Amino acid sequence: xxxxxxxxxxxxxxxxxxxxxxxxxxxxxxxxxxxxxxxxxxxxxxxxxxxxxxxxxxxxxxxxxxxxxxxxxxxxxxxxxxxxxxxxxxxxxxxxxxxxxxxxxxxxxxxxxxxxxxxxxxxxxxxxxxxxxxxxxxxxxxxxxxxxxxxxxxxxxxxxxxxxxxxxxxxxxxxxxxxxxxxxxxxxxxxxxxxxxxxxxxxxxxxxxxxxxxxxxxxxxxxxxxxxxxxxxxxxxxxxxxxxxxxxxxxxxxxxxxxxxxxxxxxxxxxxxxxxxxxxxxxxxxxxxxxxxxxxxx
Amino acid sequence: xxxxxxxxxxxxxxxxxxxxxxxxxxxxxxxxxxxxxxxxxxxxxxxxxxxxxxxxxxxxxxxxxxxxxxxxxxxxxxxxxxxxxxxxxxxxxxxxxxxxxxxxxxxxxxxxxxxxxxxxxxxxxxxxxxxxxxxxxxxxxxxxxxxxxxxxxxxxxxxxxxxxxxxxxxxxxxxxxxxxxxxxxxxxxxxxxxxxxxxxxxxxxxxxxxxxxxxxxxxxxxxxxxxxxxxxxxxxxxxxxxxxxxxxxxxxxxxxxxxxxxxxxxxxxxxxxxxxxx
Numbered sequence: 001x002x003x004x005x006x007x008x009x010x011x012x013x014x015x016x017x018x019x020x021x022x023x024x025x026x027x028x029x030x031x032x033x034x035x036x037x038x039x040x041x042x043x044x045x046x047x048x049x050x051x052x053x054x055x056x057x058x059x060x061x062x063x064x065x066x067x068x069x070x071x072x073x074x075x076x077x078x079x080x081x082x083x084x085x086x087x088x089x090x091x092x093x094x095x096x097x098x099x100x101x102x103x104x105x106x107x108x109x110x111x112x113x114x115x116x117x118x119x120x121x122x123x124x125x126x127x128x129x130x131x132x133x134x135x136x137x138x139x140x141x142x143x144x145x146x147x148x149x150x151x152x153x154x155x156x157x158x159x160x161x162x163x164x165x166x167x168x169x170x171x172x173x174x175x176x177x178x179x180x181x182x183x184x185x186x187x188x189x190x191x192x193x194x195x196x197x198x199x200x201x202x203x204x205x206x207x208x209x210x211x212x213x214x215x216x217x218x219x220x221x222x223x224x225x226x227x228x229x230x231x232x233x234x235x236x237x238x239x240x241x242x243x244x245x246x247x248x249x250x251x252x253x254x255x256x257x258x259x260x261x262x263x264x265x266x267x268x269x270x271x272x273x274x275x276x277x278x279x280x281x282x283x284x285x286x287x288x289x290x291x292x293x294x295x296x297x298x
Numbered sequence: 299x300x301x302x303x304x305x306x307x308x309x310x311x312x313x314x315x316x317x318x319x320x321x322x323x324x325x326x327x328x329x330x331x332x333x334x335x336x337x338x339x340x341x342x343x344x345x346x347x348x349x350x351x352x353x354x355x356x357x358x359x360x361x362x363x364x365x366x367x368x369x370x371x372x373x374x375x376x377x378x379x380x381x382x383x384x385x386x387x388x389x390x391x392x393x394x395x396x397x398x399x400x401x402x403x404x405x406x407x408x409x410x411x412x413x414x415x416x417x418x419x420x421x422x423x424x425x426x427x428x429x430x431x432x433x434x435x436x437x438x439x440x441x442x443x444x445x446x447x448x449x450x451x452x453x454x455x456x457x458x459x460x461x462x463x464x465x466x467x468x469x470x471x472x473x474x475x476x477x478x479x480x481x482x483x484x485x486x487x488x489x490x491x492x493x494x495x496x497x498x499x500x501x502x503x504x505x506x507x508x509x510x511x512x513x514x515x516x517x518x519x520x521x522x523x524x525x526x527x528x529x530x531x532x533x534x535x536x537x538x539x540x541x542x543x544x545x546x547x548x549x550x551x552x553x554x555x556x557x558x559x560x561x562x563x564x565x566x567x568x569x570x571x572x573x574x575x576x
Contacts, residue, residue, distance in 0.1 A: 021398035025391040036425035051431035115562040122558040124509040126526035127551035186570040238511045276421040
């Protein structure tokens with residue numbers, strides 16, 4: 001810490017032009033991220049905070065005690081978030097890597113394929129959620145019509161408490177698998193070819209080469225992609241909100257949806273401040289765990 | 299030497315199998331946009347009848363209905379204004395910062411700016427809502443622009459650090475030798491060279507601003523509704539209204555998909571460079 005400051009002072013004295021490069025961005029982040037988080041801490045120790053300033057009652061840590069020890073919805077939302085994230089990231093990583101391996105060869109139109117794979121990633125989640133709503137519709141959605149043609153009864157994709165999370169995972173897998181594919185594919189294309197040639201000369205089959213050489217070499221890239229997805233998946237909001245709004249009966253209420261509802265549906269801003277702070281701490285804990293895991297494996 | 303099998307080594311049967319495999323893989327991912335566009339072009343009676351996915355005569359009535367029943371036009375305008383301005387702001391803040399992180403090795407700054415991406419939006423949204431309400435910034439362009447910049451800035455930084463690291467140091471050095479200050483060197487030499495990456499980054503930032511729902515859901519008002527909010531107007535429609543829903547979805551999604559395809563090569567490179575370089 002002292003070294004950083006000493007380094008900064010030296011830089012400021014000898015290269016004064018450089019400090020101006022970063023300070024606007026730093027000030028912005030302090031103002032728009034650090035300060036609001038601090039303000040959330042302040043808000044969370046009060047009761048009855050409203051949009052209009054009024055006499056907020058100081059209640060100390062009672063919001064946190066209620067949240068961590070007495071709120072079943074909070075605990076339930078953590079389970080939902082974990083289940084959703086684990087399922088989604090696992091499927092996306094496995095599927096995404098498999099597709100990347102498939103595409104890791106020279107063929108005409110690979111650029112086109114890469115471009116087409118971008119589409120699910122950038123397609124506005126709100127828009128795709130609307131379409132998935134139509135597809136998942138129990139009575140005349142496309143999926144159930146296809147199943148009906150095969151003689152399978154209508155499936156309540158979004159209105160069954162046991163199926164709603166897997167259905168949402170399907171949407172997430174559709175949306176983000178190409179993201180993993182594109183990253184892993186770039187990692188694959190960056191691998192040096194000599195090792196593969198030597199192995200081929202030695203008589204290793206394609207599958208053996210993939211399993212014992214390719215995958216271990218590209219593992220760091222796969223892990224980075226999975227780590228990014230995990231962090232983002234825990235924070236998923238858009239399509240869950242549009243498809244189910246946390247329902248049916250809170251079956252798909254992730255921590256993010258729970259926090260949003262507490263603030264903007266129940267208008268309980270002081271309690272909501274405690275919720276979002278706990279959410280923030282949890283996400284940061286996961287991120288630092290992932291970073292440490294990566295450093296240990298790199 | 300790349301590690302990939304050559305196409306010429308493949309037998310015709312092998313090539314066919316590969317093509318089939320790749321097509322089968324792409325199909326589920328492209329089905330959603332395909333279904334979206336075809337449904338939006340179907341007359342209501344075609345939708346109810348379920349005339350399949352290929353044979354129907356296209357019509358624009360759903361789009362007319364979608365624009366009529368919500369203020370899609372106004373929302374598009376709002377999303378454009380907020381998207382462009384928040385992109386400009388995040389470029390102004392992020393490009394110099396990314397350059398300093400890449401060339402002057404300001405790692406702590408990098409950690410701060412890119413780490414801001416990990417902060418959940420809702421954790422900022424609650425204090426924003428209280429502060430903005432008390433300052434009268436709800437339903438205002440500045441409020442939403444500032445909020446959107448919070449997550450476009452880390453994106454810009456993340457991608458451009460990779461691009462700037464790839465630039466040879468001689469570029470800046472030769473400008474400095476000629477007597478320019480660091481800032482002048484940056485503006486006159488570095489930026490023009492990096493324009494391809496900057497354009498792709500700007501488009502990606504705009505896409506993420508356009509797509510954003512959570513900030514608009516809480517901070518926007520009747521004058522600043524952005525495009526994703528149109529979804530709420532269509533949530534309770536019955537089967538016969540599927541056409542306008544699909545039309546609205548297409549209007550929401552098509553601009554960003556088109557933009558992404560225009561700069562796809564740079565976009566893929568940008569998305570990937572941050573991750574592969576770690």
